[in-house]
Amino acid sequence: MSVKVQALTKVYGEQKAINQLNFSIEEGQIVGLLGPNGAGKSTTMKILTCFLPQSSGKAWVHGLDTETDSLAIRRIIGYLPESNPLYLDMYVKEYLGYVAGFYQLAAVDKQIARMIEITGLGLEQHKKIGQLSKGYRQRVGLAQAMIHDPKVLILDEPTSGLDPNQLVDIRSLIQEIGKSKTIILSTHIMQEVEAMCQRVIIINRGELVADDAVKKLQQRVQGESVVEVEFNNVINEAALRKMTNISLVAKIGENSYEVRATGKDDLRKILFDFAVAQGLSVLNMNKKENSLEEVFRKLTTAKKK
Amino acid sequence: MLTIFRREIFSFLSSLIAYIVIVVFLLVTGLFMWVFPDYSLLEYGYATLDQLFIIGPWIFMFLIPAITMRFFSEEKRAGTIELLFTKPVTDLQIIGGKYLAGFALVLFSILPTLLYFLSVYLLADPVGNVDTGGIIGSYIGLLLLGATFVAIGLFASSLTENQIVAFILGLFLCFFFYTAFDSLRLLNLPNKTLLLLEQLGMSAHFDSLSKGVLDTRDMLYFGSLIALFLMLTKTVLEARKW
Numbered sequence: 001m002s003v004k005v006q007a008l009t010k011v012y013g014e015q016k017a018i019n020q021l022n023f024s025i026e027e028g029q030i031v032g033l034l035g036p037n038g039a040g041k042s043t044t045m046k047i048l049t050c051f052l053p054q055s056s057g058k059a060w061v062h063g064l065d066t067e068t069d070s071l072a073i074r075r076i077i078g079y080l081p082e083s084n085p086l087y088l089d090m091y092v093k094e095y096l097g098y099v100a101g102f103y104q105l106a107a108v109d110k111q112i113a114r115m116i117e118i119t120g121l122g123l124e125q126h127k128k129i130g131q132l133s134k135g136y137r138q139r140v141g142l143a144q145a146m147i148h149d150p151k152v153l154i155l156d157e158p159t160s161g162l163d164p165n166q167l168v169d170i171r172s173l174i175q176e177i178g179k180s181k182t183i184i185l186s187t188h189i190m191q192e193v194e195a196m197c198q199r200v201i202i203i204n205r206g207e208l209v210a211d212d213a214v215k216k217l218q219q220r221v222q223g224e225s226v227v228e229v230e231f232n233n234v235i236n237e238a239a240l241r242k243m244t245n246i247s248l249v250a251k252i253g254e255n256s257y258e259v260r261a262t263g264k265d266d267l268r269k270i271l272f273d274f275a276v277a278q279g280l281s282v283l284n285m286n287k288k289e290n291s292l293e294e295v296f297r298k299l300t301t302a303k304k305k
Numbered sequence: 306m307l308t309i310f311r312r313e314i315f316s317f318l319s320s321l322i323a324y325i326v327i328v329v330f331l332l333v334t335g336l337f338m339w340v341f342p343d344y345s346l347l348e349y350g351y352a353t354l355d356q357l358f359i360i361g362p363w364i365f366m367f368l369i370p371a372i373t374m375r376f377f378s379e380e381k382r383a384g385t386i387e388l389l390f391t392k393p394v395t396d397l398q399i400i401g402g403k404y405l406a407g408f409a410l411v412l413f414s415i416l417p418t419l420l421y422f423l424s425v426y427l428l429a430d431p432v433g434n435v436d437t438g439g440i441i442g443s444y445i446g447l448l449l450l451g452a453t454f455v456a457i458g459l460f461a462s463s464l465t466e467n468q469i470v471a472f473i474l475g476l477f478l479c480f481f482f483y484t485a486f487d488s489l490r491l492l493n494l495p496n497k498t499l500l501l502l503e504q505l506g507m508s509a510h511f512d513s514l515s516k517g518v519l520d521t522r523d524m525l526y527f528g529s530l531i532a533l534f535l536m537l538t539k540t541v542l543e544a545r546k547w
Contacts, residue, residue: 049391053546074393081391085384087312089319098315101308102392144388 001063002027002152002182003048008057010043010206017043018206020057025199027151030178032193032200032214033186036300040206041186042082045156048184049079061152075103078145082156084138088130092121092140095129096147103148115143119173135166142170146177153177155185159192171195190296204300217295227267230256230284231275243274256284309394309402313376314409323410326368330414333364338421352429353436357418358443358515362483362508365411365451370475372410373458374468376403377542381466396542400535404459411451415444438517446514449527450507454479456534463541482530483507 004024010017018040025031033041046052047059050070059066061073087095096112105111116125119139124132129140138158145153159170174183175196187193193200193214200217202210210217234255241249245267248260261267268285275282317323337344338356346356380386389399422440429435454475461475462468486506490499503509507530510523 046387051387051391051545071393071395074391077391079388079391081384081387083384085386085388087316087383087385089316090312094315098308098312099392101311102394 001025002029002061003184004058004060005044005048006058008044008047008059009055010040010047010052011055016206018203021203021206021208023201023208023211025182025184027182028178028180029199030175030183030185030197032197033184033203034188034190034193034200034296035186035203036188038205039203041188041203042156043206044203045079045154045184045186049077049154050074075148076151078148078150078153080141080145080153080155080158082160084141086129086137086140086144089128091128092116092125092132095140096143099144100147105148111147111149115147118146118177119143120169135162135170138162138166138170139173142173151181153181153183155183157187158185159187159189202296202299209299210295225261225267226288227259227261227271228252228256228284228286228288229259229271229282232281232283235278235280239278240274243270245270306394306398306402306405309389309399310406310409313403313406317372317406317410322372323413326372326410327414327417330364330368331417334360334418334421346425346428352425352434354421354425354440354443357421358447361415361447362450362511365447365454366476366479366483368414369407369411369451369454370458370461370472370479373407373455373462373475374471375462376407376459377463377538378466378468378471382468390545396539400459400538400542404455404535407455407459408452411455412448415447415451436517439515440517442517442519443515445519446511446523449514449524450483450511453482453507453527453530453534456531456538457482460534460538460541463538483511 001024005021008021009019021040021044033044035041043052047054047066048061050066050073053067062076064073064076066073087098090098093112093116096115097108100108100111116122119142121136121139121143124136129137132140142155142158145155155174158174159167162170171192174185177183178196185196197214200210200212200214201208230253232255235257237249237251237257240246240257240259245261245265246259247262248258250258252258259267259271261270268287271285272282314323317326334357337360338346338354342348344356344360346353349356377386380389390396422435426433426435426437457478458471458475461478462471464474465471484506486502487508489502492499494502504526507527510526513520513523
């Protein structure tokens, strides 16, 4: 077990930032820690990285206790804090060399060169960090987190504030790294989890509300299915509405409709049968996945009282 | 610890802080020693380095808090402290690295003044007719004083994320420990209390070392003051865990 958390609780003054959190993460998984702002994602990460101690409960990283083996844990984790703090007055290579200095690495220069290559910093490696754009700073942040080849990577909102191109780059970078490491990343963007993670842990107001594989979680709310369909000709909406299970038909364009249905039968088949019966052709049909966003909203609002 | 020491030294060099500190220290002491007619050694008629050791602590009082003010404040403000504390180093190693970097800078600003000593030594008539013992004692005193100021400045910096606050606080604490206890002598207090007060201040111990007597009590005084402020710094840093 790579990371294990048991009844973890953190209290700031009166407020419980996280409350009785339990989860465990296997080696080599990319896990998304999801939750609205202030849910306790960063706090959980700060405890796992031994920056803050928990109020009660236990947390282990690779079998090491965060309370007693702090230094040993810090040696095997890589951490990218939320706002990606960096020394802006240092040069990229100089900074990576500085971070490497904490870990007694054998071939420092080689490792720095490797990190620069992996994170695509090649062209920027001779610049001062202060001169870099946000996306490149994020890469420097990732490079420093990975320089010692950590067993567990903890990334707090690694993609916040990036432009769409950088977003895609950083995501694929994280996925690439995730093939060989355990990664915990936090975010409040659902697509990100869908794009990168195998598993998602959703917390809301410090409490665990879901912990499941991304696929399974999507299926959870699949009582209803949604299909976008385009026919070649005008259809009889009333007739469509009368088909089995169909609950809602909405026109979204000329001859195209969004159709919702309940029940277990595949809606696409029903629509196709309908088209055949009516003598129409289906030009386009698109099943909409129930996005995690919906799952998320359902789970995090249901809990509110 | 070495990693942090190196990074701080690099930062001094790349931000010009090191050059400015050394140049200002030498310029001011140089002016007082050789140029200003009221103080100049050339007018004074005695082959001593007294000017350096009188003015030195006062310059350090301003310069050292200026060096140390960014040590922790800047890390706190920028958030890099979170990275630092999640690296495999203990709090004491972090403090030690930063402290030694500050001390190194003090050492390197004092070193060139050995040239003053050489000049005085050669100017004396007959050559070499100077109180070498007293001067060595004063150098050790100045070094210990600087070392203590660095510890005080480091502590002030750990208290706040605002560098200006750290500077002013450091300056005040340095001033207080250097001279305030001494100035309290003017109060009308019982002799025993006065003696105690005087012993609490740095200037009494500095003066005692300046006489060329390397009294272990004085060394111990500076040593414990340094240890005290470094421990206080550690306590402040650990406060995040409370």
